Amino acid sequence: MSLKLLGWDDTIVALATPPGVGALGIIRLSGNKAIEIVNRIFPSKDLLAQPSHTLHVGYLKQDDKIIDEVVISLYKNPRSFTGEDVIEISCHGSPFIHQQVIEACLNNGARLAKPGEFTQRAFLNGKLDLTQAEAVADLIASNTEASHKMALNNIRGGFSFALKDLREQLIRFSALIELELDFSQEDVEFADRSQLKALVSNAVHQTNQLLQSFKLGNAIRNGVSAAIIGKPNAGKSTLLNALLNEDRAIVSEIPGTTRDTIEEVINIDGILFRLIDTAGIRNHTQDIIESAGIEKSLQKMKQADVVVYLFDVAENSAEDMKRVVEELKQVNEKFLLVGNKVDAGEMLFIRKKFAEVAGCIFISAKSNLHLEVLKERMVDMVLKDKAASENVVVTNARHYHSLLQVYTALKDVLEGLENKIPGDLLALDIRRSLQFLGEITGEITNEDQLDYIFSKFCIGK
Ligand SMILES: Nc1nc2c(ncn2[C@@H]2O[C@H](COP(=O)(O)OP(=O)(O)OP(=O)(O)O)[C@@H](O)[C@H]2O)c(=O)[nH]1
Numbered sequence: 313m314s315l316k317l318l319g320w321d322d323t324i325v326a327l328a329t330p331p332g333v334g335a336l337g338i339i340r341l342s343g344n345k346a347i348e349i350v351n352r353i354f355p356s357k358d359l360l361a362q363p364s365h366t367l368h369v370g371y372l373k374q375d376d377k378i379i380d381e382v383v384i385s386l387y388k389n390p391r392s393f394t395g396e397d398v399i400e401i402s403c404h405g406s407p408f409i410h411q412q413v414i415e416a417c418l419n420n421g422a423r424l425a426k427p428g429e430f431t432q433r434a435f436l437n438g439k440l441d442l443t444q445a446e447a448v449a450d451l452i453a454s455n456t457e458a459s460h461k462m463a464l465n466n467i468r469g470g471f472s473f474a475l476k477d478l479r480e481q482l483i484r485f486s487a488l489i490e491l492e493l494d495f496s497q498e499d500v501e502f503a504d505r506s507q508l509k510a511l512v513s514n515a516v517h518q519t520n521q522l523l524q525s526f527k528l529g530n531a532i533r534n535g536v537s538a539a540i541i542g543k544p545n546a547g548k549s550t551l552l553n554a555l556l557n558e559d560r561a562i563v564s565e566i567p568g569t570t571r572d573t574i575e576e577v578i579n580i581d582g583i584l585f586r587l588i589d590t591a592g593i594r595n596h597t598q599d600i601i602e603s604a605g606i607e608k609s610l611q612k613m614k615q616a617d618v619v620v621y622l623f624d625v626a627e628n629s630a631e632d633m634k635r636v637v638e639e640l641k642q643v644n645e646k647f648l649l650v651g652n653k654v655d656a657g658e659m660l661f662i663r664k665k666f667a668e669v670a671g672c673i674f675i676s677a678k679s680n681l682h683l684e685v686l687k688e689r690m691v692d693m694v695l696k697d698k699a700a701s702e703n704v705v706v707t708n709a710r711h712y713h714s715l716l717q718v719y720t721a722l723k724d725v726l727e728g729l730e731n732k733i734p735g736d737l738l739a740l741d742i743r744r745s746l747q748f749l750g751e752i753t754g755e756i757t758n759e760d761q762l763d764y765i766f767s768k769f770c771i772g773k
């Protein structure tokens with residue numbers, strides 16, 4: 313279908329900055345009439361005669377009425393974000409002015425952009441691949457330093473790079489196999505089967521790492537749940553308050569103070585943790601379903617990404633803690649053992665007491681002691697998967713599902729190689745994995761998929 317039929321030869325306009333009052337607002341136009349349209353409402357200069365990548369100060373006028381004094385940035389195709397002629401009008405940040413400027417553009421032949429249409433044009437003009445385009449959406453949505461960094465890395469092509477590498481390896485493999493098919497009468501083998509096997513195992517390994525990184529990507533994007541678990545009076549609510557720096561949960565010396573779970577979000581080193589304070593759990597299994605609150609605590613402990621098990625260092629022995637470790641391992645492998653109330657005892661003595669319990673950290677929630685160590689360990693726990701993924705992180709559910717299919721197809725290839733299946737069947741499985749890889753980077757797409765992806769953007773992007 314031609315771009316014209318799709319409406320791609322229109323010139324589009326939208327507010328590119330958040331709506332509302334601000335110091336500045338930017339209105340963006342893209343399309344082959346962008347310069348002409350703005351030229352009609354910008355009498356100070358002939359914009360059509362100006363070179364690309366230039367700035368122009370002057371008044372915007374509609375019917376001889378001044379709208380605002382503005383700065384115009386001019387980009388000529390193909391050296392622009394969308395690959396088309398692009399004009400950005402920086403005006404003062406009042407919604408009234410924005411509306412007037414956009415209306416003036418509409419009156420002179422532009423139309424309002426659909427959500428994500430600027431980025432979609434950039435993609436269609438080969439300025440971005442699909443993973444990079446999606447990273448633009450992530451970048452806009454990112455609200456922590458870590459997710460911001462990750463989205464930027466994707467825009468620069470970090471993820472695409474890893475996929476391209478994988479694709480090249482596969483294409484090489486499939487070329488050798490297809491070559492064999494051409495000579496099927498002669499019954500020759502160009503592709504050294506053991507070499508091929510090594511290549512595919514490597515690709516399976518790489519895909520698996522990318523899949524693993526999704527968990528981390530998700531954690532950075534959506535936050536990590538951290539359940540604070542422990543016996544009544546261990547100081548769980550005190551810890552929640554200390555980490556939040558506010559008196560959120562009720563603290564008292566009466567065991568069983570917290571009856572229901574309380575959730576609050578904090579940002580540690582750019583990762584959002586959803587802290588969950590729970591009702592205290594009595595340690596012995598026979599009275600474990602003591603109340604609905606405890607039942608809920610256990611539920612939270614199972615579901616949590618990280619379990620912070622808090623215990624009172626004076627009230628528990630090393631033997632108690634070893635038992636707890638065994639029980640925790642059954643429920644959720646990802647736990648931190650945290651001894652609380654060290655302010656009430658002698659640090660040296662406490663360390664010695666729990667020397668046999670591996671990986672314990674000691675804090676005082678009430679006196680704010682060693683909370684930094686705890687935070688560090690919580691972050692470490694989340695980032696543990698990261699080492700394996702070599703910094704390339706899959707953050708997008710669509711990529712994850714395509715990668716999963718690549719992984720399955722590659723496993724089929726490997727199995728085929730082991731069972732010495734004929735080359736034409738092998739070639740089919742390879743092509744299948746190449747197809748799924750192509751879907752991620754946008755080399756193979758269908759229109760529905762594109763519309764879906766870009767509709768999730770906001771207008772002006
Ligand atoms: N000395 C000392 N006391 C603490 C510390 N942390 C908590 N406490 C005290 O321990 C008591 C229980 O604290 P909470 O935070 O209510 O304990 P919890 O684990 O939430 O208890 P439940 O909600 O009943 O399960 C309170 O009197 C706190 O002041 C600490 O680090 N040192």
Ligand SMILES: [Mg+2]
Pocket residue numbers: 548549550561562563569570589590592
């Ligand atoms: Mg409590």
